[in-house]
Amino acid sequence: MRLSRYFLPILKETPKEAEIVSHRLMLRAGMIRQQSAGIYSWLPLGHRVLRKIERIVEEEQARAGAIQMLMPTLQSADLWRESGRYDAYGKEMLRITDRHERDMLYGPTNEEMITDIFRSYVRSYKDLPLNLYHIQWKFRDEVRPRFGVMRGREFLMKDAYSFDLTQDQAVESYNRMFVSYLRTYKRMGLTAIPMKAETGPIGGDLSHEFIVLAETGESEVYCHRDFLDKATPGIDTDFDGDLTPIVRDWTSLYAATEDVVDKAEFEASVPEDKRIVARGIEVGQTFYFGTKYSEPMGAKVATAEGTEEPVHMGSYGIGVSRLLGAIIEASHDDAGIIWPIEVAPFHVGLINMRPGDDLTDPVCEDLYARLEASGIEVLYDDTSKSAGAKFASMDLIGLPFQVVAGPRGLKDGLLEVKDRKTGEKEMLTVDATIARLQ
Ligand code: ATP
Ligand code: MG
Ligand code: MG
Ligand code: MG
Secondary structure (H helix, E strand, C coil), X not given: XXXXXXXXXCCCCCCCCCCCHHHHHHHHXXXXXXXXXXXXXXXXXXXXXXXXXXXXXXXXXXXXXXXXXXXXXXXEHHHHHHHCHHHHCHHHXXXXXXXXXXXXXXXXXXXXXXXXXXXXXXXXXXXXCEEEEEEEEEECCCCCCECHHHECCEEEEEEEEEEECCHHHHHHHHHHHHHXXXXXHHHCCCCEEEEECCCHHHCCCEEXXXXXXXXXXXXXXXXXXXXXXXXXXXXXXXXXXXXXXXHHHHHCCCEEECCCCCHHHHHHHCCHHHEEEEEEEEEEEEEEEECCCHHHHCCEEECCCCCEEECEEEEEEEEHHHHHHHHXXXXXXXXXXXXXXXXXXXXXXXXXXXXXXXCHHHHHHHHHHHHHHCCCCEEEECXXXXXXXXXXXXXXXXXXXXXXXXXXXXXXXXXXXXXXXXXXXXXXXXXXXXXXXX
């Protein structure tokens, strides 16, 4: 992408309304624009990161056997009356009336709708296990939308729903999502700790919140320090095999949020020098809730014995749009964002120090074409802004690598390659630069 033809509205001023660093940096880097309280437009740079996060989520959901689909944002109130949640959900639900005076709502979650889909098509235990998911915008009329995309009113969520014949099989489905979550967050450069959690309006009795430690997090959490250097399940994890050992390993150390913490148990089970009492960001939550929806909504399957049983269900959310904020909270410095490579909007920022110059132009054009051809995404700054402004913008938007093409270095055929994270700089030939960035 040539910066001269891109849309990257960088702000010089630090927006006053932004209280935390990720919100400030997302606004300054031209990633989002607030349209009304807690509702954002995703500008091109922000949208690219959002898509990268979605793609990681999709890959890891597929690995764990979940099947992607798409349900609408608007739902009929009648479905929610069947489960009894229409009245229970309260003011967080945005209620809408259509022209025929029918009660609708903007979905805050999809348990009812997926249960309706399931009961319409699935009749036999032979079709189980089944796990269906989508990535769709949700609306929750939060009392205090704040911190940018961290607590929006409209936000993007991945929500998966599992269906099994028995509780034991449902726990196996739960474990598949649990393990896939560990991998998903790790690929984004995050350490998310699964913590015992309250189940809230979703209901049920087995649940974990996946929490990223951060000072600006909204919940207080209590956990064992050894979580921080636990090895994440690898790409060779067999999701058809028994995942119990992994789940046991990741749940054997104490970890709980303030809602459910038992301080005596925390202190008894974690040695003092291993105790972490900190704040954290909830980036996802998993629930097993048995027949809470299948029972009232009549989602049953035939068993091998010829009887009919309500299915055991679970649901599994990931805060896709919240993750941008969480990643930035975890990875930035005074100059701006530092993107982990897997979610970076572009891999490399190429700075032409003197556009129009006989030396820099052809080298930049050649490098740009060759990098793009090898699948490396380049943001090519071909504008005539000052060197200082170009460097500051590149640091702010946080691409993992910067390549600077200036007349001085190029006299000796050399480019400067800077690692955004470490700040290390190397002078390399064009070929060596390409090799370095592979
Ligand atoms: P919170 O405790 O932060 O209000 P929640 O427990 O109500 O979140 P869930 O119903 O568990 O949320 O939804 C699944 C995921 O969706 C959450 O773990 C979180 O990452 C994300 N999420 C929930 N509410 C918001 C919001 N208002 N803005 C952005 N992401 C959100
Ligand atoms: Mg909430
Ligand atoms: Mg919560
Ligand atoms: Mg939750």
